[in-house]
Amino acid sequence: MTVIILRIGHRPQRDARVTTHVGLTARAxxxxxxxxxxxxxxxxxxxxxVTRMWGGRFTIEDGxxxxxxxxxxxxxxxxxxxxxxxGINISDALPEINxxxxxxxxVGAEKVPPLIYQLAxxxxxxxxxxxxxxxxxxxxxxxxxxxKGTDPLxxxxxxxxxxxxxxxxxxxxxxxxx
Ligand code: SAM
Numbered sequence: 001m002t003v004i005i006l007r008i009g010h011r012p013q014r015d016a017r018v019t020t021h022v023g024l025t026a027r028a029x030x031x032x033x034x035x036x037x038x039x040x041x042x043x044x045x046x047x048x049x050v051t052r053m054w055g056g057r058f059t060i061e062d063g064x065x066x067x068x069x070x071x072x073x074x075x076x077x078x079x080x081x082x083x084x085x086x087g088i089n090i091s092d093a094l095p096e097i098n099x100x101x102x103x104x105x106x107v108g109a110e111k112v113p114p115l116i117y118q119l120a121x122x123x124x125x126x127x128x129x130x131x132x133x134x135x136x137x138x139x140x141x142x143x144x145x146x147x148k149g150t151d152p153l154x155x156x157x158x159x160x161x162x163x164x165x166x167x168x169x170x171x172x173x174x175x176x177x178x
Contacts, residue, residue: 009109023047029141030152033059055160078102087123107133
């Protein structure tokens with residue numbers, strides 16, 4: 001199963017930090033990559049830099065056309081989840097999701113176009129209160145991982161230059177390049 005995030009409505013001046021955190025959260029919770037509508041070289045570079053140093057194969061592509069990305073994904077048989085407070089509750093939707101199918105997860109920044117609500121296979125709410133795309137994505141991916149029986153939170157990342165040794169107190173990181 002390939003899991004990619006489609007981040008839409010990104011405004012470079014305003015959303016850079018949140019979009020970077022959407023990407024880093026997606027990576028840390030086992031997603032394979034993020035597509036970003038609009039261009040943002042800085043966001044792309046900072047996520048790529050984390051992957052270079054901390055390992056794994058997370059990909060990021062900016063300047064993606066929303067319509068093209070969604071249409072291509074559907075044509076290739078992938079399913080689409082749109083995270084929105086207006087959707088059905090995660091607990092009701094999750095049993096319908098096949099963990100072996102490729103999944104695109106759409107999260108918004110500003111107002112999400114009505115088309116997305118129509119194109120999504122599932123509009124899913126992480127509760128029906130407004131909060132954050134980072135929180136919504138983290139909870140959705142964690143629930144999906146539990147369903148799949150995988151736990152990226154305990155996984156070792158391959159080809160990492162930095163290795164973190166967990167400590168009860170303090171910090172220990174080994175830089176394999178030094
Ligand atoms: N005002 C925007 C709208 O009407 O679509 C939403 C802005 S919200 C800060 C940004 C994103 O966070 C949303 O597009 C959605 O993906 C996510 N989000 C916020 N609360 C959510 C919730 N309760 N459940 C699922 N996703 C949520």
